[in-house]
Amino acid sequence: MSQNELSQEQKDALRNIPAIGSILESPAGKELSAEFGAGLVAAKLRTMLEQYRKSILSGSVSSITVESISRRAEEDLSRLCNPSSRPVINASGILLHTGIGRAALSDQALAAIEGAGRYTILQTDIDTGNRSLREEQIEWMLRELTGCEAATVVNNNAAATMLVLNTLSAAREAIISRGQLIEIGGAFRMPDVMQMSNAIMREVGTTNRTHLSDYEKAYCEDITGAIIHVHTSNYRVRGFGATPGITELAPLAKRLGVYSVDDLGSGALVNLSEWGLPDEPLVRDSLAAGADIACFSGDKLIGGPQCGIICGKAAIIKKIRKNPFARMFRVCKLTLAALEATLVLWVNNEYRRSIPFYCMLDKSKRQMLDEAAMVVDSLSDLFEIEVGIVESAAYVGSGSIPDETVPSVAVRIELKNGSCNSFSAKLRAAGIFGRISDNAVMLEMITLLPGQAQILADKVRSLFDSSGVIEGEA
DSSP states (O other), X not given: OOXXXXXXXXXXXXXXXXXXXXXXXXXXXXXXXXXXXXXXXXXXXXXXXXXXXXXXXXXXXXXXXXXXXXXXXXXXXXXXXXXXXXXXXXXXXXXXXXGGTBSOOOHHHHHHHHHTSSSOOSSBOTTTOOBOOTTHHHHHHHHHHHOOSEEEEESOHHXXXXXXXXXXHBTSEEEEEGGGOOEEETTEEHHHHHHHTTBEEEEESOXXXXXXXXXXXXXXXXXXXXXXXXXXXXXXXXXXXXXXXXXXXXXXXXXXXXXXXXXXETOOSSOGGGGTSOOOOOHHHHHHTTOSEEEEESSSTTOSSSOEEEEEOHHHHHHHHHXXXXXXXXOOHHHHHHHHHHHHHHHTTOHHHHSHHHHHHHOOHHHHHHHHHHHHHHHTTOTTEEEEEXXXXXXXXXXXXXXXXXXEEXXXXXXXXXXXXXXXXXXXXXXXXXXXXXXXXXXXSTTOOTTHHHHHHHHHHTTBXXXXXXXXXX
């Protein structure tokens, strides 16, 4: 857009953009530089002013001052530089919230990360001083938990799937049901993952029905490399639909002399029916059924850090480790430390009292009502809102068990003036993620960690001035 095409308001707004130097030399700018460093502040201001300039050119004109941009820069840099300002309170009712980090780690995993932050025993044998396997401790615990012969870890399950297919079926066909050509999320799709693995995708069946005979008819000697079964954890086919599971596919693959791969998605080590949820396929059951390889996420139902876990036959895991992609996809020492600590809780059968996801599922209605009452009592004198307690429903999230809910209790905040969207934005800026329902803001108690109810109440209250009016909206 040329200068002549701009409105007078746009031209005035562009002329009024403060120079970075003037901001840095202002009292607010000097305070920012003293706290965060002049280089970081200047870089942040350049980014913010460029974004503001683009918004003006697109027709969105708003006022900007040295004080306002300094205040916004301070908020952003505080989140960047101050570790204590990065955590948020999950009051959304989504237990595994992808947008704010999926599974909350256990205290033991957090301590393990801190311990591994500097020099640590990563891949050195203490007795000999020789190089050792990075994931040695993880492997033997996974053998105990899943019955696998061997295991390895990469940075996520999509990488695990690609690595497995590249190792077992590169330049050969991998047979998959059309009903399992899922989109993982963020536009990452199974056909794309398979293409990048250099496996040749051979689709069989239809969207809703695939028969065992479809796989057998698709087999070609010296052309077929593997049969892959993908658990459709992020959607459900209802009605006239069926497809063979790994219990049928693994014996078929063995008879045909090809590999069987089970992509379990979220991965599960225990049945979820104990909490009233549909059971997800267990890793142990997949391997017991004869799958050569099973892969799954570590940061969903396992409750650990983001990673992809590959379990299966020892000879195959050995081949996978030798694949050059394995080094590209490997995880860092912090992830390994957190996963080790998480698996210790599983082996010791302490996951229900230590892994936050399962603690949330175990949270009693009485406990949630008590937390909600605490929050309501703290906010009841604010005349701009009406607060109350309602029963609600929460979701597992992160593509796991998509249409099933678990009971929750929520604090319902109805604004007498103002919009829910604006108030939710203020909550997010304060580090609180809730949800909007029926013209009210809902703060779910099931996803609060221990001790967070009072912190939540204090943070919400801090958004109001001494007269009970929402800050900035008087």
